[in-house]
Amino acid sequence: MNSAIEILLGILRNAWQAMIGLIAIMVILGMLYKALVATGGTFAGFPQPVAQAIGSMVGVLSIGLYAFIILPALVNAGMSSINVSGGCGPLSDIVLAVCKLIGAIGALRMLRASFVGTVSTMVGSGGGAAGAIIESGEVLIGMLLVSAAAPVAGAFMGTC
Amino acid sequence: MLKMKVFVVLAMLVAVVFSNVSSVHAQDENPPSDGGGGGMCAGGDAGPFSAVMQKIDPLARNAWTFGVGLLIIVSMLGGLYYSLQGAGGAATGASGMTSKAIIGIVGLVLLVLMTFLLLPEFAKMLCSSAPAAPW
Numbered sequence: 158m159n160s161a162i163e164i165l166l167g168i169l170r171n172a173w174q175a176m177i178g179l180i181a182i183m184v185i186l187g188m189l190y191k192a193l194v195a196t197g198g199t200f201a202g203f204p205q206p207v208a209q210a211i212g213s214m215v216g217v218l219s220i221g222l223y224a225f226i227i228l229p230a231l232v233n234a235g236m237s238s239i240n241v242s243g244g245c246g247p248l249s250d251i252v253l254a255v256c257k258l259i260g261a262i263g264a265l266r267m268l269r270a271s272f273v274g275t276v277s278t279m280v281g282s283g284g285g286a287a288g289a290i291i292e293s294g295e296v297l298i299g300m301l302l303v304s305a306a307a308p309v310a311g312a313f314m315g316t317c
Numbered sequence: 318m319l320k321m322k323v324f325v326v327l328a329m330l331v332a333v334v335f336s337n338v339s340s341v342h343a344q345d346e347n348p349p350s351d352g353g354g355g356g357m358c359a360g361g362d363a364g365p366f367s368a369v370m371q372k373i374d375p376l377a378r379n380a381w382t383f384g385v386g387l388l389i390i391v392s393m394l395g396g397l398y399y400s401l402q403g404a405g406g407a408a409t410g411a412s413g414m415t416s417k418a419i420i421g422i423v424g425l426v427l428l429v430l431m432t433f434l435l436l437p438e439f440a441k442m443l444c445s446s447a448p449a450a451p452w
Contacts, residue, residue: 166452169452171362171366175369175370177447186381188436189432189436192388192436196425199424200425202421222443225447229448260452
């Protein structure tokens with residue numbers, strides 16, 4: 158059972174690497190696209206597209222930095238709270254592995270939301286960035302609930 | 318007449334700067350990468366997803382090259398337009414038109430320099446801070 162979960166965690170680790178690469182590509186291409194929009198606006202003499210494009214460039218970079226720097230710290234914090242409370246009794250190894258799996262799936266969900274936020278900021282829609290942060294909050298709350306529920310479930314099943 | 322000569326010299330200098338910057342950066346057609354197995358910013362192995370990344374990576378490089386080329390074309394055309402506007406303003410004595418043209422050229426140069434100098438550094442910064450999986 159543990160080896161099956163380890164295989165799943167390995168696949169999720171590879172998915173994390175792939176999504177990080179995708180987010181980096183989208184951030185750089187998005188900033189290039191917005192630079193092109195700003196240059197076109199300057200050429201045509203319209204200040205509003207220039208200001209919007211520069212603002213979008215900053216927004217795209219901010220979401221990229223959020224995904225690269227803040228998100229791993231949030232995931233580490235959530236998973237450390239699960240690891241502390243997840244284990245008790247004879248099923249402690251399996252419970253800890255499952256908690257790790259829940260943390261990994263949550264982390265990928267947050268990363269996917271960051272990717273959607275990056276793309277939506279690039280095309281000019283403002284909802285994606287807010288959605289990324291809301292989804293990160295949802296995942297963290299879920300992890301905290303798991304960290305609270307795991308020992309209760311263990312006590313209920315008589316393993317603690 | 319003197320203002321027009323000064324403006325034409327300034328426009329020629331700007332054209333030389335543009336062509337030098339564009340020729341230097343057109344050679345560097347690829348965004349910075351660390352040459353890892355998964356393509357750009359490959360901090361680790363992408364496993365079964367590396368086949369996907371190997372398809373996406375050349376597409377992204379081509380998109381980058383296309384974007385840079387388009388930026389060069391638009392900025393050169395913009396510089397030419399503003400040079401024409403400035404020369405016309407200097408010839409007819411419209412100082413407002415000339416000053417708008419100068420401001421426009423300066424803005425274009427700043428934008429293009431910011432894009433060509435800062436974007437690769439941002440890419441390197443992102444790649445260097447690419448996090449490993451936290452589990």
